[in-house]
Amino acid sequence: LSIILDTKVQDVTVFTPLYINYGKHIRIGQNVFINFDCTFLALGGITIEDDVLIGPKVSLVTENHPLDPKERKGLIGKPIHIKKNAWIGANATILPGVTIGENAVVAAGAVVSKDVPDNTIVGGIPAKFIKNV
Secondary structure (H helix, E strand, O other): OOOEEOOOOOOEEEOOOEEEOOHHHEEEOOOEEEOOOEEEEOOOOEEEOOOOEEOOOOEEEOEEOOOOOOOOOOOEEOOEEEOOOOEEOOOOEEOOOOEEOOOOEEOOOOEEOOOEOOOEEEEOOOOEEEEEO
16 A cells, blocks of 8 residues: 655544545655544545544545446546545545645535635535534
């Protein structure tokens, strides 16, 4: 397993188990906390900036299959970017191509299929705006 950490990492805490398929596509900043039982499908690339909190059982999924039945066995990768000081609540799922904004909060159990702006709270399935931080 190979994960790229910021060269000035002060403190990255990861509680296991942590399930990762392509660790070389993951970049983690400083002071990041990743709780138990998370799954990172990282073929499309995952960037986690500084001071991010990731709750237990969070799934970061950068991979999907084409809709066309003839191509469905293939994979499409789109990156996930989690910006500084974001908080991803327990059992949330972040789907391919999503950016979570700076200081944003994703409520527990949310399924995020669209970008989350800075300083906002989203929740639900699919995740929708709840309020500003």
